[in-house]
Every structure is written in structure tokens, then in C-alpha cells.
Amino acid sequence: DAGVIQSPRHEVTEMGQEVTLRCKPISGHDYLFWYRQTMMRGLELLIYFNNNVPIDDSGMPEDRFSAKMPNASFSTLKIQPSEPRDSAVYFCASSTLDKYNQPQHFGDGTRLSIL
């Protein structure tokens, strides 16, 4: 089975540029989560979707960040304009949910460097 697929794996760009990160969740999963991981702050939840609808975006740091899920098999996280402090590893994860939370399946992340 294909896992969660993220692209690109690495992104290096200059401050002020637009950055788009992409995620393909596991087929059949109805929850999708975007996380950011840094040494200083650990793993932070940015936003999550249920059935393609954003449920909680309280973790999105600023208006420069936006996320969409146009269909069940694709999501994007966009940063515009990017800043050096946005440098981090961004993870996408997907899961299903029944009475109890099910395990989340993570992609291998996008390592983002803003110069």
C-alpha cells in the first residue's frame, strides 16, 4: 500500500518567495493533518481537515500560511511570502476516526529552508 506522499522532499528558496507543499493522503482516510517540526518548538499541528473541510486552523501561525484540500486525494500548504523563520520540516499525516482516534500515518516530510 502506498503511504502518505509528500512533495517536494526538500525546498530551498529565498525570503519573499511563495512556497507550496503538497500531500497525497492514504486512500480511504478521511482526516488530513499538517504539522511543522522544529528543534525549538517540536511537532506543532498547523491545521487539519475532515472530509476535505478544514476543521481547526488555530495552529496556523499567520495569514501568510494557507491550506487547501480540493479533493480527498490532495492537499496543499502554501506560504506567501516566506520568511527565514518558516524554515522547518513540514509533515502531512492522514488517518481515519471511529470511536477512538486511529493512528496517524505520516509522510516523510518536506524540509524547507528559507534563505
Next chain:
Amino acid sequence: SQQGEEDPQALSIQEGENATMNCSYKTSINNLQWYRQNSGRGLVHLILIRSNEREKHSGRLRVTLDTSKKSSSLLITASRAADTASYFCATDFGNEKLTFGTGTRLTIIP
């Protein structure tokens, strides 16, 4: 913050020894999960323990949960070099999200 706290932050042991990591949290949970992260990779789910369970096993992994102390432990027995990774606990407070702890970096010395 509801974030779980792992203890210790880092642990180095000889191959073959047992490794124990602890996780503490602050409010009532539905379940608690443990994940492993190898360098440069995403997190991988290891085991889930529900709030009404006290112990769970999976291969060389043993997880305990003490809801009265709001703590959990992960024991890896007979450690191997391939167990070198960071380990995270994640708590489910019943709101569809998981809150991840700060992680324990485990190094197995061959």
C-alpha cells in the same frame, strides 16, 4: 499547554539492554500512542493504549499507562542498533487531534 513531556530527553544504551522512556501529561485522555521517528523520516505509529487499559505488548515493545499519575512508559527489550531513533508519545484528549510530546532521542551503541 497540554503537550506531553517525555523523559529522558536523550538516552544511550548498549545493544541488548532494555530502554525505558516515560511520558507525562496533564489532563484526562481517551488514549495514548507511541511513535518512532528515524532520522530524516516521518513518524511511524508503534502502539496505542486506551484509557481503560493498563498494559499492552507488541513484539519487543511494552507500554504501560497509569491514568491516576497521568503517565505512560515505553519499554523496548533487547535493544538493537535499528532501534536508534526518536520516540514520541501522543495524547488523544477526545477532540480528533493528537498532541505530541517533546520526544526521547534513543541511541543504541553496538
